[in-house]
Amino acid sequence: MVAAAAEIVPHLTTALSGPLNIIESTILERQARIESWFRAQWRKTPAPLYASVDLRNAGYKIAPVDTNLFPGGFNNLNPAFESLCIQAVQSALERLEQPVDRVLIIPENHTRNRHYLQNLALLQGIFVKAGFETRVGSLLPGLDRKMEINLDAGATICLEPLQREGANLVVPDFQPELLVLNNDLSSGVPALLEGLDQLIMPPLNLGWDQRLKSVHFGFYRDVAQEFARLLDIDPWLVEPLFRNCGEVDFMKRAGESCLSRNVESLLNAIRKKYDEYGINSDPFVMIKADSGTYGMGVMSVHSPEEVYDLNRKQRTKMATVKEGQKVTKAIIQEGIYTHETWDNPNTVAEPVVYLIDQNVVGGFYRVHPQRATNENLNSPGMYFERLAFEECCNSPDREQSPDAHLNRFYSYGVLARLATLAAAREMQNLG
Amino acid sequence: MVAAAAEIVPHLTTALSGPLNIIESTILERQARIESWFRAQWRKTPAPLYASVDLRNAGYKIAPVDTNLFPGGFNNLNPAFESLCIQAVQSALERLEQPVDRVLIIPENHTRNRHYLQNLALLQGIFVKAGFETRVGSLLPGLDRKMEINLDAGATICLEPLQREGANLVVPDFQPELLVLNNDLSSGVPALLEGLDQLIMPPLNLGWDQRLKSVHFGFYRDVAQEFARLLDIDPWLVEPLFRNCGEVDFMKRAGESCLSRNVESLLNAIRKKYDEYGINSDPFVMIKADSGTYGMGVMSVHSPEEVYDLNRKQRTKMATVKEGQKVTKAIIQEGIYTHETWDNPNTVAEPVVYLIDQNVVGGFYRVHPQRATNENLNSPGMYFERLAFEECCNSPDREQSPDAHLNRFYSYGVLARLATLAAAREMQNLG
Numbered sequence: 108m109v110a111a112a113a114e115i116v117p118h119l120t121t122a123l124s125g126p127l128n129i130i131e132s133t134i135l136e137r138q139a140r141i142e143s144w145f146r147a148q149w150r151k152t153p154a155p156l157y158a159s160v161d162l163r164n165a166g167y168k169i170a171p172v173d174t175n176l177f178p179g180g181f182n183n184l185n186p187a188f189e190s191l192c193i194q195a196v197q198s199a200l201e202r203l204e205q206p207v208d209r210v211l212i213i214p215e216n217h218t219r220n221r222h223y224l225q226n227l228a229l230l231q232g233i234f235v236k237a238g239f240e241t242r243v244g245s246l247l248p249g250l251d252r253k254m255e256i257n258l259d260a261g262a263t264i265c266l267e268p269l270q271r272e273g274a275n276l277v278v279p280d281f282q283p284e285l286l287v288l289n290n291d292l293s294s295g296v297p298a299l300l301e302g303l304d305q306l307i308m309p310p311l312n313l314g315w316d317q318r319l320k321s322v323h324f325g326f327y328r329d330v331a332q333e334f335a336r337l338l339d340i341d342p343w344l345v346e347p348l349f350r351n352c353g354e355v356d357f358m359k360r361a362g363e364s365c366l367s368r369n370v371e372s373l374l375n376a377i378r379k380k381y382d383e384y385g386i387n388s389d390p391f392v393m394i395k396a397d398s399g400t401y402g403m404g405v406m407s408v409h410s411p412e413e414v415y416d417l418n419r420k421q422r423t424k425m426a427t428v429k430e431g432q433k434v435t436k437a438i439i440q441e442g443i444y445t446h447e448t449w450d451n452p453n454t455v456a457e458p459v460v461y462l463i464d465q466n467v468v469g470g471f472y473r474v475h476p477q478r479a480t481n482e483n484l485n486s487p488g489m490y491f492e493r494l495a496f497e498e499c500c501n502s503p504d505r506e507q508s509p510d511a512h513l514n515r516f517y518s519y520g521v522l523a524r525l526a527t528l529a530a531a532r533e534m535q536n537l538g
Numbered sequence: 539m540v541a542a543a544a545e546i547v548p549h550l551t552t553a554l555s556g557p558l559n560i561i562e563s564t565i566l567e568r569q570a571r572i573e574s575w576f577r578a579q580w581r582k583t584p585a586p587l588y589a590s591v592d593l594r595n596a597g598y599k600i601a602p603v604d605t606n607l608f609p610g611g612f613n614n615l616n617p618a619f620e621s622l623c624i625q626a627v628q629s630a631l632e633r634l635e636q637p638v639d640r641v642l643i644i645p646e647n648h649t650r651n652r653h654y655l656q657n658l659a660l661l662q663g664i665f666v667k668a669g670f671e672t673r674v675g676s677l678l679p680g681l682d683r684k685m686e687i688n689l690d691a692g693a694t695i696c697l698e699p700l701q702r703e704g705a706n707l708v709v710p711d712f713q714p715e716l717l718v719l720n721n722d723l724s725s726g727v728p729a730l731l732e733g734l735d736q737l738i739m740p741p742l743n744l745g746w747d748q749r750l751k752s753v754h755f756g757f758y759r760d761v762a763q764e765f766a767r768l769l770d771i772d773p774w775l776v777e778p779l780f781r782n783c784g785e786v787d788f789m790k791r792a793g794e795s796c797l798s799r800n801v802e803s804l805l806n807a808i809r810k811k812y813d814e815y816g817i818n819s820d821p822f823v824m825i826k827a828d829s830g831t832y833g834m835g836v837m838s839v840h841s842p843e844e845v846y847d848l849n850r851k852q853r854t855k856m857a858t859v860k861e862g863q864k865v866t867k868a869i870i871q872e873g874i875y876t877h878e879t880w881d882n883p884n885t886v887a888e889p890v891v892y893l894i895d896q897n898v899v900g901g902f903y904r905v906h907p908q909r910a911t912n913e914n915l916n917s918p919g920m921y922f923e924r925l926a927f928e929e930c931c932n933s934p935d936r937e938q939s940p941d942a943h944l945n946r947f948y949s950y951g952v953l954a955r956l957a958t959l960a961a962a963r964e965m966q967n968l969g
Contacts, residue, residue, distance in 0.1 A: 142669020143639045146632060191621055193932050194897055198629040201577060208574045236933045238573020261937075466625055501624050502667045506693075 130169055130344050131518045132509040137338055138517075144337055145465070145524060152531040154465040156199060156287065156308040160523035161473070161485070162458045163443035167384055168344045169518065170443055171526035172393070173485075174323055175400065176313050177291040179215070180471070181233070182225035183491040184461060188469035189233065195463035196237040200285070205306065210234050210241045211276065211283035213269070213300075215290050218247065224256060228264045230289060239285075244269040244278045246290065246297055274304040291315045291400055293429045312537045313530075315429075319397045321351035321438045326536075327529035334525055343380050345522060348373060348441040351397065355437050357426040362437075363414055366394065369439045371411040377441050388444060391481050397436035399428040402485025407442055444481055449474045449492055456492070457484050458516075460523035467501050467520035470494050561600055561775050562949045563940040568769055569948075575768055576896070576955060583962040585896040587630060587718065587739040591954035592904070592916070593889045594874035598815055599775045600949065601874055602957035603824070604916075605754055606831065607744050608722040610646070611902070612664070613656035614922040615892060619900035620664065626894035627668040631716070636737065641665050641672045642707065642714035644700070644731075646721050649678065655687060659695045661720060670716075675700040675709045677721065677728055705735040722746045722831055724860045743968045744961075746860075750828045752782035752869045757967075758960035765956055774811050776953060779804060779872040782828065786868050788857040793868075794845055797825065800870045802842040808872055819875060822912050828867035830859040833916025838873055875912055880905045880923055887923070888915050889947075891954035898932050898951035901925050 134141065159178035160171045181192070200207050212231055217223040227243065234241040245254070245266040254266040267278035276286060276299065286300075286307045292314025300311060312318075328346060335342035350369035355362030370392055377390035389409060396404030404425055408414065417425070426434055449456040455478050460470040472492040475484040494516065503517035565572065590609035591602045612623070631638050643662060648654040658674065665672040676685070676697040685697040698709035707717060707730065717731075717738045723745025731742060743749075759777060766773035781800035786793030801823055808821035820840060827835030835856055839845065848856070857865055880887040886909050891901040903923040906915040925947065934948035 139669060139671045189933050191625060194625055238570060240570045502620055
């Protein structure tokens, strides 16, 4: 469902106490300083190829809650953003030491998910229009020849079988210099992708088989502290607090006491902050599978006791994530109320910001009419509302108020870039 | 005058004989090869900071006829292109070896030209939104303090007096690391700008006091030949033929015989090409001041005799250009019919394409209701029609026909980049 976004824009509930808008107005005032700082950061740690960042805006704080390095929603961006995506891809690939002319995209194996295939077609189109010969090579087991899939509006996507030629991955009659991963490797790195000479972006070790949310948010904590020092603000205003547990097993009830203890400690820490800022809401936390994605393995918790009281259905839901991977680690993350709604006061929304390289290239709202302000919106029943072009993302205007849409989306772009910077450090750290 | 460009689009007269659309369809088919070639070229010779390129599309040929390295029409771009401009400025400045945080724009001295001041405000806005502290330092004689000028819609532009501090150019309380020239230096390099340690973009030696159109089109000839070899087409399809004369003096009638001889030789060369392609039009040439700008010092000529028959008014018009500079050199350039019209069949139009770095960031049509298809449209009475965003400039779509607007503007972007590449070589050659 795509609304005429120029008319319908998200509404931020402003009836809250607390330092409403302090982040947005500070970000706007210090724009030149922030951009200078970002430039210095990207010189030290270049950004990953692309990312999508889920944000939550509670009014008194705005923070990223999930950073996806294999974004799958390019089809949800406003088509008017396409030129920006094309230019960003060109600039990212022109910076590489070795010239690249041929690109092979390696997607997820979702052959029946129309939305994902639309995303894939869009992504391939961006690389093609950026001037790269671009094919899609599929990891689908048993695929032994081209598979053409018809999409809406007469478009098709063509999946080709991947083959090894020594240390190179190819598809028939096509030798790519660059492999673009759009597969988050939840089930591990396939043998086909191991020991390749070709450049792979993002690198294999950023897959969800190796990446941990708790590591990402550890780097994010450093980034948020540096950023907060730069602006002389409390880092809490841009950061979700978190704890993590070692091994957990939701089915076997192993690690429950660690979870419960950390939920309690985190709830106390949030309550302290709420008191400090006079925020009159119930603290809550999100327990998330530490390598989970697709909104799976996520639940809201309001008290330490809830961890012990999970029923069988809840345990099952938390125990496995994408592709049946077993959850063995969990992160306990501060829950951030979203005080944005779309169209009517009961339809809760959260922004998702897309980046290519260090550039914000668009975004959309994830909207869920059946969820509350303290729940995970990445769940069945959600839909996406595009941002209108004038509202994208890199053109702050100090002549307008901090909560003008242009400026709100600029702030969102800053927060999303902070999360991307944390991912850049994660990437550098993995080597 | 800005029309609802999404509805009104230029109309290309298709009643011509000749290989109509051959360039556009070839460019579209070989897009990946062209982009790969451009990438290799920009690695060898980086593009100048910005440029605007005037094109003429006769159907059977499309070519640049003027390349401006100090573009003054950012206000004529569709505001929807602004994000593209911002991203392109960020990427150009991030590539510099020395980090830049503060930018000083040095504009033309046109304090009464509202259009130019709007351009200046737009340009400053792009740098500010790209995250650079940006001021405007004016060369206006006698300016000894800030001058605020009110523009439309409550906007203002602030001109500040330039000062030397040793080998640095500053304005009060502001030490820029980068000087952005938006002044074409028609009257020569002012002493204030000489011997500076700061980075200046574009470099001083690209000013019109030193640059010659004939040198630019000499480089363009090489570029066009390489490009034509790449696509296996006749370079004439993308190149205006030209000749040039040494010293001329229109008032003293010096150099007339050289002009006349070259007009004749060029008309013959064009006629030969018209015969080869079965084009049933009268050849014509443009005589242009070799360092002229602003559409000044330009005339259409259809026979060698016309050079001898100029009346006093015509001679005066050709003898001096911007800021009263005397014309001492001329280029005789193949005249290219424009077969594009806007809105009605008698309103002639030509595209102007804007680049920042090597990126096409927008464009507009220069439209002139009182001019013919074989005349200079850059003259009083012209106006500008914006391109709609969907039609910009870097997103070719092979699913659509070569003359779909998206694809036409992609072709225009390719031609404009060829001219920019010639300017890049000019710049490298000047050292």
